[in-house]
Amino acid sequence: MIGLMTGATAMNRREALRMIALAAAGLSPGLSSAASGAVQGPVQGAASMTTRKIPSSGEALPIIGLGTWQTFDVGPGAAERAPLQEVLQEFAALGGRLIDSSPMYGNSEKVAGDIIAKLNLREKLFIATKVWTSGKQDGIAQMNSSMEKLRARPIDLMQVHNLLDVETHLATLREWKQQGIVRHIGVTHYTGSAHDDVARVITKHPVDFIQINYSVGEREAEQRLLPLAREKGVAVIANRPFAGGDLFRRVRAKPLPAWAAEIGCTSWAQLLLKFVVSHPAMTCAIPATSKLEHLRDNMKAGYGRMPDQKMRAMIVSEAM
Template sequence: MTRRDSLRIMAAGAGSTALANAADAPTKAINTRAIPSSGEKLPVIGMGTWQTFDVPPDKAAPLEQILQAFVELGGKVLDSSPMYGKSEEVAGAMIAKFGLRPKLFVATKVWIDGKDQGIAQMKASMEKLQSKPIDLMQVHNLKDVAVHLDTLRGWKKDGLVRYLGITHYTASQHGAVEKLLAAEALDFVQINYSVGESDAEKTLLPMAKDRGIAVIANRPFAGGELLKALLAKPLPEWAKEIECTSWPQLLLKFVVSHPAMTCAIPATSKIAHLRDNMQAGYGTMADEAMRKKIAEAARS
């Protein structure tokens, strides 16, 4: 069973479908979390652009519906990277076309060796995303991290970026990430975190919370493998206690309900999936007991 099949089955049900709920979403307030370093609030569900936005510009029209719906449903954090092919260019064109810049929190990354090369890459990202300043610039996978953080401190002071941070996507590098959290003044850290990849719970997430660093979760579905395994399983009856009507919603709510988490950034190129994902940002958040139930159900 695919995710599309799962959503189609739910849509045939009596009014409790994620797609029906999505139509009501703009009348509700999406859950938000404050960025510790500033107090600025961000919706707990954002959107990544890896693979999904990496298309030729003349083939990007279907993605326009995705980005517009994302904003209409309360989304704000849009995350990209120069290593994501054409994603920055495609996203930037749509941001400009629909006048979405004031409604978005645009995040991207620097991923190259060398100070001058990093500056050139970040300037190119700013132009491609048609966003000046960039809301959040992150040193991707810690590549030449000391050099780029030095540049970004100056850029933040000069107003070229609003926030700075670091990223990684594998648990094997959490130790290196933790050392930087302890040593550097950072606004954000982006790491892999999901029911299927929960190593960050041990030290990294508590440290980020203690240090006042906002956390973005990439790979909230563990790269999709976790979700594929769950779609054939019935959704637990107790999922309705936190207003979830699908496994994707339940998995996302597990992630964003962690006390250290600021937002999760699932990626999609399908409007039905986008609407389903966004529902995890609404309604009752999961307490620790509910988070344990979600984890046990997903891993069993």
């Protein structure tokens, strides 16, 4: 670390601190990606996470993001928030950008917004949340409240949560996008049984994002929805990338396959995440965690070589 700081005269302070964070997380400089459709960020002596472009805007997002369901739903106490502050600080230091929340997630929006402001991270992050109510005026009130809690106006992405009153809210969001109140709009769902409904929405309406369940254990989206999103130029966020934790229960007693090292994976979490983000339609996966060691492990999945189709099939076979 001393040598790294000495070399900081040849780079800016931010890059030096980023290299320290990478070293602390066990990430080595100089990694590259072979992911289909991936875009490499500038490598200035430190590794850059693989990114994917949002089709509608061309903006690049790192492929590993951060969810806040359950994990950020804590009280105002410093002791409760301290681990989350560490997680968010490290997430940004390791190149993460997309953080996703919802008014459905209890205190998560408020907690995330407070920590982001405290750490002065707003300009580094791509902040997403949702509207989860019925009626135009209630939707407007809730979205304004969410932006206030997250201290993000304009907000980077506003999504209709679980398609609730989707026609009403998308009409508002289209107006808001034109006015610059929101930068991107989208819809979400967390069950495979709703994928046909999501498909109907993106066929009918111009949206920038869909957020859906997709993992080794929940692959229904491969049949129609992911190809359709790619055809329509819609970015895709994967929620439930570990199938709600079920995948960890399945692999708990299984050793990590030796061939996982070929794509730089040293844990099941990395292998399972690389399966998700290696799909050519996928933009970003958002595993949720409040633990620093899990955050560091998850982030490593955004670096290095991605599995090809043969290896993706091998991951499914080993995990299921």
